[in-house]
Ligand SMILES: Nc1ncnc2c1ncn2[C@@H]1O[C@H](COP(=O)(O)OP(=O)(O)OP(=O)(O)O)[C@@H](O)[C@H]1O
């Protein structure tokens with residue numbers, strides 16, 4: 001377990017470094033001098049040169065990269081060109097908003113998806129199974145913006161139950177959460193069903209029945225835990241997709257989350273925010289994947305041993 | 312046959328699989344009894360319905376497509392087929408336990424074997440977790456596993472096939488069942504381990520005072536372990552008698568074929584093993600008469616037209632063959 005963990009953490013650090021290199025160099029190749037943009041069209045060359053030097057932008061790009069990395073490690077993501085606030089503050093504020101949205105969507109996708117998948121599998125071939133699976137095909141194919149607009153029309157405009165946009169209260173996050181989470185709920189449901197069916201036909205399920213366990217005890221204690229293993233993989237990789245997918249939903253519902261903020265910053269070439277934002281999201285995703293991998297070892301004892309006997 | 316108290320009686324059992332190819336009769340007209348302390352052996356080729364017969368006793372036939380379509384299973388005087396799901400769950404693992412053919416896959420991979428044994432105890436007996444854990448450990452010791460404490464906390468993948476089968480035995484016997492069903496318990500194991508497991512089953516049977524239903528396709532195992540034996544062919548019993556009788560005086564042509572196909576280690580001459588010609592009929596194209604007739608060298612017209620019922624040859628020797636019928640048997644007499 002220990003050596004596996006160390007290996008995985010080192011891997012994660014490697015991934016983050018790679019992302020930092022790509023982010024930094026790609027963004028610095030992008031044409032357009034940010035200082036020029038920041039100071040406006042009429043700034044004279046001397047001022048531009050002075051500000052460029054102040055910001056360290058005249059140094060070799062490698063040096064700039066290491067400075068940037070070093071500062072980031074110390075929690076200094078730089079200062080926004082246009083908002084005159086530390087990038088980290090801006091990122092944290094907007095990320096917390098996105099986290100609320102993504103959290104609701106994620107929770108919805110996992111809880112609803114798993115419950116639907118298990119119920120469908122247990123009732124395989126019956127009408128409820130067909131109904132839920134048809135619904136899930138619908139859920140997977142419906143674009144999130146379409147769901148968002150339909151929800152806005154019916155729930156907000158016609159029934160006036162929930163706020164149309166903004167983040168004035170917690171209830172503002174419900175509709176965006178549903179719009180964002182539906183598709184992932186549907187795919188989790190399908191994976192869970194497939195996985196449950198596979199597990200339910202295993203010999204050890206028959207053993208559990210032969211012991212005299214009740215039907216649902218067999219399903220929950222013996223089938224479910226084994227069926228969870230592929231679901232965790234999907235759930236892990238979905239987190240990244242939900243964070244990315246939130247960009248669209250944030251703009252439909254006017255939510256000032258990290259997605260909207262990143263898009264805005266790209267438009268204004270606010271490089272520190274873009275760089276910092278990408279890194280911030282990358283680090284969060286990598287950490288989540290790490291958590292998923294560690295979760296794995298709790299659910300499936302075979303994984304830990306495999307790694308240990310390898311080393 | 313032993314004259315002990317009767318534990319289980321199966322009457323006219325029929326199991327059908329409802330599939331795309333139609334209703335397939337996997338098991339038909341199966342009758343047998345198991346007495347207290349008896350080991351009843353069941354032999355027959357792959358697919359002849361041994362496992363389904365065994366699973367039906369615990370109502371564990373995969374449904375759908377399978378279904379028990381006829382018969383009674385009288386256990387301690389009560390018909391199990393008339394019991395509710397709840398009552399059956401109380402019998403499974405407590406009264407009747409089962410060990411399966413595939414020790415590698417029959418244990419849950421994500422739960423320690425100790426916990427899996429404990430679970431059986433906790434389902435049926437009102438004991439504390441500590442007591443259940445102590446009893447589980449005792450069972451692990453009882454089935455002859457070295458370092459029981461370590462094994463208790465192990466996951467199935469950390470144990471060998473033989474160890475896992477021992478765990479299965481410990482689990483199956485943890486509530487001292489009256490009947491232990493062993494469905495080819497050694498088929499998947501190394502030859503060296505096979506004998507150990509069989510000896511263990513025998514020892515545990517005596518210790519727990521249980522009856523055993525032992526399924527195998529190995530005549531050698533039958534001769535060593537069983538008191539009585541059932542020979543099955545294509546879903547029907549073709550011969551049912553005491554093991555002594557079967558080896559001394561096999562009656563059914565299929566049994567004769569099975570006997571002839573046992574390799575004889577003692578004989579020196581390179582005698583070729585006899586093989587029964589032809590193959591087992593598929594369930595969707597069972598012959599009209601005796602199922603064995605197409606492969607039988609003694610078959611006459613009657614055999615192809617009508618299936619005989621079990622004929623009592625005395626000394627508790629039952630056989631399903633026209634040769635031993637009072638009337639039709641005459642046709643064979645001059646041969
Ligand atoms: N799920 C199923 N669907 C259709 N037919 C089935 C199914 N399961 C079993 N059968 C049929 O039931 C018959 C009896 O199967 P069973 O497993 O009892 O055989 P067996 O004697 O135990 O064979 P083996 O020695 O290979 O274990 C077989 O002919 C098989 O084709």
Ligand SMILES: [Mg+2]
Pocket residue numbers: 361362363412494495
């Ligand atoms: Mg079988």
